[in-house]
Amino acid sequence: MAQRGRRSARVSGDERxxxxxxxxxxxxxxxxxxxVSIEDLARGAGISRPTFYFYFPSKDAVLLALLDRVITxxxxxxxxxxxxxxxxxxxxxxxxxxxxxxxxxxxxxVSTAAIGARARNDEVRGLWSKSMQSWVDFSSDVIRAEQARxxxxxxxxxxDLAVSLNLMNxxxxxxxxxxxxxxxxxxxxxxVLSTIWIRSIYGSDKPGGR
Amino acid sequence: MAQRGRRSARVSGDERxxxxxxxxxxxxxxxxxxxVSIEDLARGAGISRPTFYFYFPSKDAVLLALLDRVITxxxxxxxxxxxxxxxxxxxxxxxxxxxxxxxxxxxxxVSTAAIGARARNDEVRGLWSKSMQSWVDFSSDVIRAEQARxxxxxxxxxxDLAVSLNLMNxxxxxxxxxxxxxxxxxxxxxxVLSTIWIRSIYGSDKPGGR
DNA sequence: GAGATAGTCAACACCGTGTTGAAGACCGGG
DNA sequence: CCCGGTCTTCAACACGGTGTTGACTATCTC
Numbered sequence: 001m002a003q004r005g006r007r008s009a010r011v012s013g014d015e016r017x018x019x020x021x022x023x024x025x026x027x028x029x030x031x032x033x034x035x036v037s038i039e040d041l042a043r044g045a046g047i048s049r050p051t052f053y054f055y056f057p058s059k060d061a062v063l064l065a066l067l068d069r070v071i072t073x074x075x076x077x078x079x080x081x082x083x084x085x086x087x088x089x090x091x092x093x094x095x096x097x098x099x100x101x102x103x104x105x106x107x108x109x110v111s112t113a114a115i116g117a118r119a120r121n122d123e124v125r126g127l128w129s130k131s132m133q134s135w136v137d138f139s140s141d142v143i144r145a146e147q148a149r150x151x152x153x154x155x156x157x158x159x160d161l162a163v164s165l166n167l168m169n170x171x172x173x174x175x176x177x178x179x180x181x182x183x184x185x186x187x188x189x190x191x192v193l194s195t196i197w198i199r200s201i202y203g204s205d206k207p208g209g210r
Numbered sequence: 211m212a213q214r215g216r217r218s219a220r221v222s223g224d225e226r227x228x229x230x231x232x233x234x235x236x237x238x239x240x241x242x243x244x245x246v247s248i249e250d251l252a253r254g255a256g257i258s259r260p261t262f263y264f265y266f267p268s269k270d271a272v273l274l275a276l277l278d279r280v281i282t283x284x285x286x287x288x289x290x291x292x293x294x295x296x297x298x299x300x301x302x303x304x305x306x307x308x309x310x311x312x313x314x315x316x317x318x319x320v321s322t323a324a325i326g327a328r329a330r331n332d333e334v335r336g337l338w339s340k341s342m343q344s345w346v347d348f349s350s351d352v353i354r355a356e357q358a359r360x361x362x363x364x365x366x367x368x369x370d371l372a373v374s375l376n377l378m379n380x381x382x383x384x385x386x387x388x389x390x391x392x393x394x395x396x397x398x399x400x401x402v403l404s405t406i407w408i409r410s411i412y413g414s415d416k417p418g419g420r
Numbered sequence: 421g422a423g424a425t426a427g428t429c430a431a432c433a434c435c436g437t438g439t440t441g442a443a444g445a446c447c448g449g450g
Numbered sequence: 451c452c453c454g455g456t457c458t459t460c461a462a463c464a465c466g467g468t469g470t471t472g473a474c475t476a477t478c479t480c
Contacts, residue, residue, distance in 0.1 A: 016427090032329065032330070034330060037466090037467065037468090038467080038468070038469090039467080047427095047428075047429090048428070048429050048430085049429085049467095049468090049469095050428075050429055050430080050431095050469085050470080050471090051427075051428055051429065053468095053469070053470080054426085054427065054428075057469095058468085058469085059468090112329070116326075116329045116330075119242065119322075119326045119388075120242065120244060120326075125390075129390060129391050129392065132392055133391065133392050136392045156405060157398070157402070159394075160394045160398050160402045161402060161405075161406070163382075163385075163392050163393065163394050164378060164382050164394065164402050164403065164406060165378075165406070166392075167378065167381040167382050167385055168374060168375075168377065168378035168381065168382075168406075170381060171377040171378065171380060171381035172373075172374050172377050172378075175373075175377055178329075180335075180339065181339050181343065182339065182342055182343050182346045182373050182376075183373060184369075184370045184373050184374065188367070188370050192367070192370045192371060192374050193374065195366060195371075195410065196371070196374060196375070196378075196406065196410040199409045199410040199413040199414070200405065200406040200409040200410055200413075202413075203409035203410075203412075203413030203414070204409070204413070226458090247435090247436065247437090248436075248437070248438090249436080257458095257459080257460090258459070258460050258461085259436095259437090259438095259460085260438090260439080260440090260459075260460055260461080260462095261458075261459055261460065263437095263438070263439085264457090264458065264459075267438095268437085268438085269437090
């Protein structure tokens with residue numbers, strides 16, 4: 001997934017490429033993606049607008065490169081997560097969800113820009129959905145394992161449940177990042193999300209059947 | 211909320227206004243909002259581009275008017291929903307959620323365009339969040355009532371739970387409408403969503419405590 | 421030091437949005 | 451019935467952002 005943008009690779013041009021990325025992430029922290037022009041990115045990196053096109057084919061390509069980094073970070077951290085679901089299911093789920101919250105909060109601008117651009121741009125959509133898919137796979141594998149060992153009721157489709165819960169996290173985290181209304185406090189998010197995950201994975205269907 | 215766009219009102223201009231709205235909804239059924247130009251709307255309504263501005267101040271205003279209709283339809287149907295949560299909690303929640311699914315599916319183009327425009331446009335965001343707020347109020351009122359009568363455990367914040375579940379519905383329905391990947395089958399959506407709502411409202415926290 | 425290749429940018433072409441100013445249609449009152 | 455006004459229309463324009471061209475400089479390679 002490296003080598004997005006530049007043609008070959010030599011020496012000092014890489015710094016420019018990086019300056020564009022740094023500028024973009026900085027500007028996205030304070031403004032919406034649409035309000036950042038290629039001119040802004042070029043100026044921030046100390047080059048002219050046409051020169052920008054030497055490094056990236058479009059503004060979307062910059063976002064894609066930025067998103068790629070964030071996703072790589074998540075993938076890496078997913079791999080290093082402790083998988084102690086048998087001994088401490090609640091804690092294990094909470095730690096997994098907390099990791100996502102942390103990463104997206106720490107790259108707020110990129111996350112919200114990418115989620116917005118997904119509707120418009122095929123590559124962003126593809127990259128996002130590829131990783132979403134891998135998180136869904138991870139969670140539905142765990143759910144199926146929990147069902148197999150009898151800890152969770154097996155009458156629920158693990159895949160559909162995993163998709164819905166992951167989409168919920170995406171949306172709730174986005175709402176928190178954007179300080180939307182209605183939304184929930186950033187400090188409360190992790191607790192509510194974990195509660196919903198745990199109750200819907202381990203709980204039974206019958207109202208009143210606590 | 212009527213009278214969005216036109217100055218006064220006389221006779222035949224209303225048909226033009228309506229023709230723009232009809233054209234917009236038709237085009238949004240097959241293309242993304244960004245791919246519909248004001249020129250397209252004008253041509254579809256049989257007028258020139260500058261004349262479009264006599265009826266609407268911008269393309270976003272057209273979307274806002276369209277969204278207004280959809281939301282009015284939902285509000286109306288929320289008001290007429292049977293509130294038999296005491297006798298048939300599962301069925302009552304499922305019918306409420308099903309109503310949302312129906313309305314948004316039947317205005318697919320408008321729904322997805324509005325959700326996309328929310329990030330960019332203050333008025334769309336405001337209108338959407340106002341109605342989201344009213345659905346959240348409705349659901350958290352019911353949740354609190356269920357907690358009060360002892361049917362649901364009272365150790366959960368009803369508001370935060372209602373917000374998260376409503377955001378989940380929004381996101382899952384959007385994913386279904388756009389045939390995203392990963393997503394779930396349209397036929398399966400209602401069942402999974404209801405299951406998650408019911409388990410997280412009525413279920414206890416303890417894994418294994420079925 | 422000649423020839424490729426990296427890097428740079430002024431100037432241009434294009435497209436979509438929004439504005440202006442002037443002209444036609446149609447009204448109601450003298 | 452015609453004259454002032456308001457409703458309606460649009461050709462032409464101004465603007466801003468994107469992406470392209472072609473030519474020019476710096477640097478590295480043999």
